[in-house]
Amino acid sequence: MTQETIALSHDAGVTRLVLNRPQVMNALNSAMRAEITAALSDLPQGTRCVVMTGAGRGFCSGQDLTDASAAHDLEQTLRREYEPMLHAVRACPVPVIAAVNGVAAGAGANLALVADVVIASESASFVQAFTRIGLVPDAGGTWMMPRLIGLARAAGAMLFAETITARQAADWGMIWECLPDADFEAGVTARARHLASGPTGAYRAIREALAASTQNELSAQLELEARLQGQAGRSADFVEGVTAFLEKRAPRFQGR
Template sequence: MSDTSLLFTLADGVATLTLNRPDVFNSINKPLALALQQRLRECQADASVRAVVLTGTGRAFCAGQDLAEITGPDAPDVSEIVEEHYNPLIILIRELEKPVIAAVNGVAAGAGANIALACDIVVARESASFIQAFSKIGLVPDSGGTYFLPRLVGMQRASALMLTGDKVSAAEAVQMGMIYKAFADADFEQEVSALARKMAALPTKGLAYTKQLLNSTFAHDMAQQLRAEGDYQLRAGQTADYREGVSAFLEKRQPTFTGQ
């Protein structure tokens, strides 16, 4: 993959996908959207990948859609971009059978904010911020924003944030339950690395089953979710990592999980 708008590294079971268009605040155009989709598919297929980190270079995590791509006489329909670029990306994140960590290094605006919120764990620099910027240009939230944000912060807050386009600091985002943690800027890379390595060392299949249960929780009533938990618990109990976890507990040692 020759396009440098997306950087990729793999170390210690952690695949890091870094948006690399800092001159336009890592806004997303077609090449970057398709590169992200492809890398996520590769992460799913590669058994050596046990956790994924999504982050950005420069002062921004992602400013959303590159507006230069959707202006001019030959510009594609906005709906076409949503259907071909963003919707597949959100589905890939949610269906990836490995934990995805959004490491929000700077401003996350519009689709950039909602891509972060689609990830399993969202952490941010204390100086980062989140903006539902769609109302400022006459568009509606996309990339799953109207799905994830009300579930994270409640309907009233989600409505206000989307209608006003107000900026939310990382500390405010933690307080309202939008994200998991905010780290001091100086400690951000170290904290993200430690979290990612921790996730990569856990039982990967068990994490995938947990993720699938969370994906279904708002679609099920309690009885359905209880049955789903039983089904996935049966699957988890048949994994090598479950056997290792039990053995390590009984032997009073640290487990060594292989993701199998």
């Protein structure tokens, strides 16, 4: 698929997916949703981490309100276009970092929050803007937000549609990290390279366990942990990790 609304690049195991409609603050239209879904479902060979960010001043301003085809039937747009995109983020075989470089509003905020790790610049912000136009939070927001910050804060954020600063989001545990603007690009790159050089199989298992933990009872989660740990314990990365530890050197994980 030719990318018209996103830009892709790959370097040192890191695939960078840039939402590339800066003239509309990277608002999501049908083409962008399809391109994000396709890109995450068919990553370049050698990808061990994905960084998703926005071009220009913002990360993503949410649904493109000028997209008449989406506005005609919001329910079907969510089912046919948003759900595959969000599932593609969650099902990505490698960790996904959302590098929030500016405002993340509405569905744009929730696209960021569905990633494995969210790193924001200090000048970035998040807003569940849906009630400002008489809508209900979607794109997984009503699932993610209560789990990240609790029901009370999630309800306030959605009902009042007030802006949450990046610093506030980090303090609440909504995101992993808030970085000074001057350090943002270097910080994201360092985090991405760390993941790209790490044990990809273990990362995949961690993501599976965390996803299951929201529904499993303790006994089921313990069984899952044992199964995943058994697989990890038979991997070449485990052998390399132990060998490197004993030899007092940095491990060289193969990512299988």
